[in-house]
Amino acid sequence: MTNNLNPRQREAVQYIDTPLLVLAGAGSGKTSVITRKIAWLIGTAGYDPAKIVAVTFTNKAAREMRERASKLVGSNVKGLGISTFHTLGLNIIRSEHKALGLRSGFTIFDAEDARALVRELMQRDAGGDASLADTVQQAISTLKNDMVGAEDALALAKSPREMLIAQVYEGYERSLRAYNAVDFDDLILKPVQLFNAHGDVLARWQDRTRYLLVDEYQDTNLSQYRLVKQLVGVRGALTVVGDDDQSIYAWRGARPENLVQLKEDFPNLKVIALEQNYRSTGRILRAANAVIANNPHVFEKKLWSELGPGDPIRIVACKDEQHEAEKIATEILGHRARSNGKWKDYAVLYRGNFQSRLIEEKLREKQVPYKVSGGQSFFARAEIKDLMAYLRLIANPDDDSAFLRVVNVPRREIGPTTLEKLAQYAGKRHVSLSTAAGEMGLGEVLGGQYREKLARFVHWLDDVRQRLHRLPAKQALNEMLEELGYEAWLRSQTATPQGAMKRYENVTSLVESIHTMSEKVDDHGKRPDIGEVIARLVLLDMLDQQEEQDDSDRVQLMTLHASKGLEFPNVWVLAFEENVLPHRSSIEANTIEEERRLLYVGITRARRQLTFTHAQKRKQYNEMLRCEPSRFMAELPKDDVRFEGEGTQASSEEKARSRDNALAALDALFKR
DNA sequence: TGACGCTGAGTTTTT
């Protein structure tokens, strides 16, 4: 159970006397420690698997943890409580929804839904400006994560701006309540509020949480921190794993100081640092240690490895951004031809998504297969949002937001004027749009033919709802799509037939997932209803899963943020310059330390080779700007760094290298 | 309803 672990890891696995903080350096095998610990708790310490709760931030991490833990424990384990924070919150809300004033079938608003609602509220109440809406939505989310309610926000507002935010916040909360809906932030916040108010409910959940493990603790925000504290209670059966040096999400509410706070919350806290790195060469780790040593630390930590010093880190000066991209593409091509390695062993990391464009161009030119990660999530696609809105409305007739999305998609000749009158009537009667649409009294404010169209729509929804109870999900949904004429609608809305086909395939794949989830019985032998299925779906990134299976051999392009948790044999980091890394706005906001951590994350992604590039000048919008090398360059250990392309004269070594690259590229071309 | 042109913003983003 604890073989193949180093002494520190083993200690972390077996330690249960007091709360434990595992400071897991990059590449130190933290997932192993968590999964082994789960297995050890069950197998050796005799814990009930159903009462072990392990939380992560991403579905991917949860999936990986579940797979590895079940393999260790044996797949006969029922009810291993491994999930994301949000899924844990959803589980709590689902079983306690009555106490929270939610009716069953409640909707989960995703970020886009929330944004749309804020937009609408601002248009109506504040006569506003949509670009402001995004800022306001962010602000509301931040307030919620900081556990500041709408009333508090109103009371605390000091500026007109804060006042506006607080007012929209209030309307936003009112709307969610009316729609029988919660947003992502509520999934954590509501359980915390509930536990605060009802000690008996909390006691029940504490009893179901005999041991709690939290991954990436440095990324927790205030409400997540509270939830952890509540669940742990006085028992202190807690292991958190984190790395303060990899905290790169403070800008979206993460509080790395929660790590330090643990010491105060639990005076008997045990701290174990995992410092042996199994990923990178000595020079790469030396660079990482040297850079991060410039940040203040509460917990000291120094990565080391047994993999030998390896190659020097290269810093390549380039003339401009074209040269830089060209150089990276050529180097990858050359290196891969020489080493006969795989494309996916190469990663290009950058600060902002837009920086992928040039590299993409150059890689395409050279016919190098690549993959850009990041981009539209599955659930952000219009066709998926449409279908999800239909399902939301079926599960939750009070979801006005879903009603408005689909009432005229495909066209039902229900226009804005009709909807406005419907909304007025619904408002007066204090009912939802879909309830109002079915009421006879609506005839008083709306002409017969319009009322008729609305009534037909809600009756059809009722009909589909009943069929969903009766029939297998796939059949009911396919009938629904057929009756909607959705495929034809997509064809009419999409430029190319191929595009339409692709989009309809997305729809079919969603139907397939829903079907599978609906058929799956839970631990109590019950099948989930449609409300439950779609609630879980919203929290599931299906794109993630598609990507997981996609093991295609391609060069990886992604932001430094997106690279966290990944590793690559060969890494290039672009634009190692002032105003990029560190980013201009971070310099202005005085958040250099987080920028340094971002660099630290970048460095520690590399297993064997690490190259930074920087350009002397760079075209920004339409003017050429001079670029200064990053201040962080001076923090790298000189002995481990080799500078290339300084000045105009290329070193003989570099000439040789570029000749080699050219030859290798030529060679590769002939082979193809 | 759809096409066109104006305006403004331009770091990172899971759930």
Add this chain to the structure above:
DNA sequence: CTCAGCGTCA
């Protein structure tokens, strides 16, 4: 520059 979102016009 480039893209998104909005308003205007046919």
